[in-house]
Amino acid sequence: MDVIIEKLDHFGRGICHIDQKICFVPYTLPGDYCDIRIIREKKSFLEGCLQKIINESPYRIHSSCPHFDHCGGCQFQNMMFSYENQYKEEKVKEIMERFGEISPSIVRPILFSNSSLYRNKIVLHGKDGVLGFYSSKSHDIVPIHECHLVLPKIQEIISFLHSYPHDISEVTIKCSNDQKYVMVSLNGPFSEISLLKDKVDVLIYNGKCLSRESSILTSIGNVSFYQEPSSFFQVHSQFTKDLYDEVSRFAQRKRPSTILDLYCGCGTIGIYVSLSNTSLIGVDSNPSNISQAIRNAELHSLSSYHYYCDKVENRIDEFSNIDFVIVDPPRAGLDSKTRDVLKVMLPSSIAYVSCDPVSLARDLKDLSSYYQIESIQPFNLFPRTYHVECVALLSLKNS
Ligand SMILES: C[S@@+](CC[C@H](N)C(=O)[O-])C[C@H]1O[C@@H](n2cnc3c(N)ncnc32)[C@H](O)[C@@H]1O
Numbered sequence: 586m587d588v589i590i591e592k593l594d595h596f597g598r599g600i601c602h603i604d605q606k607i608c609f610v611p612y613t614l615p616g617d618y619c620d621i622r623i624i625r626e627k628k629s630f631l632e633g634c635l636q637k638i639i640n641e642s643p644y645r646i647h648s649s650c651p652h653f654d655h656c657g658g659c660q661f662q663n664m665m666f667s668y669e670n671q672y673k674e675e676k677v678k679e680i681m682e683r684f685g686e687i688s689p690s691i692v693r694p695i696l697f698s699n700s701s702l703y704r705n706k707i708v709l710h711g712k713d714g715v716l717g718f719y720s721s722k723s724h725d726i727v728p729i730h731e732c733h734l735v736l737p738k739i740q741e742i743i744s745f746l747h748s749y750p751h752d753i754s755e756v757t758i759k760c761s762n763d764q765k766y767v768m769v770s771l772n773g774p775f776s777e778i779s780l781l782k783d784k785v786d787v788l789i790y791n792g793k794c795l796s797r798e799s800s801i802l803t804s805i806g807n808v809s810f811y812q813e814p815s816s817f818f819q820v821h822s823q824f825t826k827d828l829y830d831e832v833s834r835f836a837q838r839k840r841p842s843t844i845l846d847l848y849c850g851c852g853t854i855g856i857y858v859s860l861s862n863t864s865l866i867g868v869d870s871n872p873s874n875i876s877q878a879i880r881n882a883e884l885h886s887l888s889s890y891h892y893y894c895d896k897v898e899n900r901i902d903e904f905s906n907i908d909f910v911i912v913d914p915p916r917a918g919l920d921s922k923t924r925d926v927l928k929v930m931l932p933s934s935i936a937y938v939s940c941d942p943v944s945l946a947r948d949l950k951d952l953s954s955y956y957q958i959e960s961i962q963p964f965n966l967f968p969r970t971y972h973v974e975c976v977a978l979l980s981l982k983n984s
Pocket of ligand 1: 817818850853854870874940
């Protein structure tokens with residue numbers, strides 16, 4: 586069936602209409618005139634599969650990635666990067682208006698950096714000696730020999746693993762942002778484990794640490810941080826600095842005496858933005874993150890800090906006299922208890938870092954009776970995927 590793709594949905598899928606029913610077609614772009622096959626028919630929508638492009642969208646480019654068609658790791662290798670940025674900025678504006686009743690004029694122009702060779706982490710899955718990503722179309726594993734998103738140091742390890750017999754079930758490869766240090770956590774048999782051990786700085790093999798160290802030192806801008814294979818760390822090796830600088834400038838303007846860093850990961854944002862005499866409190870539910878956060882606070886000789894390994898919702902009502910809160914929750918956003926306690930705590934400033942504009946819009950709408958939204962800054966932190974990161978800066982009304 587021949588259709589013209591009208592626009593992209595929030596998950597980066599092309600949209601067209603067939604007999605007034607909306608139809609989602611992954612890997613198509615606005616302006617594509619294409620032949621599609623309907624693969625799912627629901628009451629309110631259809632799902633189509635691209636068969637052949639008849640006339641190309643003006644935004645279409647050739648993808649040089651050999652795995653793009655079936656790997657499922659990225660969605661936009663076939664799209665002009667300028668159009669990807671435009672799409673993400675418009676998506677944030679649309680979501681803010683629709684789910685947050687927030688004027689699009691508050692959303693600033695999107696910021697972006699390099700679109701390839703940026704990721705400092707990859708997780709590959711394996712079965713029966715095949716190592717790669719889960720397919721976008723099934724639960725099969727698509728063998729991945731090269732990935733255009735990862736740093737060269739990670740690519741080197743991927744190629745190394747492929748060149749020896751293995752039955753790996755999962756492998757996480759991470760490197761420091763300057764590519765000096767590499768960490769690998771590998772599950773399942775690998776024939777050349779001692780060769781691999783010599784190649785990397787941290788090796789966790791079937792849950793056991795075989796190297797002297799279990800963490801590596803990496804940096805965001807000029808600030809160094811420890812991280813382990815299982816700890817959270819922002820994946821964009823260069824552009825994370827710009828994201829953190831946005832929060833840092835806000836903190837410098839507000840000059841808080843106490844910062845509460847919720848969902849703090851390895852403590853990175855809180856430590857990055859802390860001024861010399863700031864007290865820092867961090868909360869994260871992952872023990873590996875908290876052990877690294879404490880190490881990172883020691884590394885930077887912070888004068889006053891405390892980290893809690895717990896869910897934010899279990900601790901949030903224990904804090905008082907906080908004037909600056911950073912929240913950086915997972916995609917689901919803030920839970921209702923955390924939002925309610927923030928509305929009683931009323932810190933004078935909140936920096937909200939979000940990887941999901943829909944939950945961000947919902948939470949901002951809820952906080953907006955007490956807070957003025959100064960700005961929402963989108964960052965293209967995950968190029969070639971439909972994901973977008975935002976920083977919203979909030980100031981207490983009448984403070
Ligand atoms: C997007 S990451 C933010 C990490 C950190 N702010 C950074 O910039 O590296 C979200 C973090 O929330 C943590 N997390 C998830 N659910 C949580 C919860 N209910 N309470 C506390 N931490 C949680 C995860 O362990 C993860 O470190």
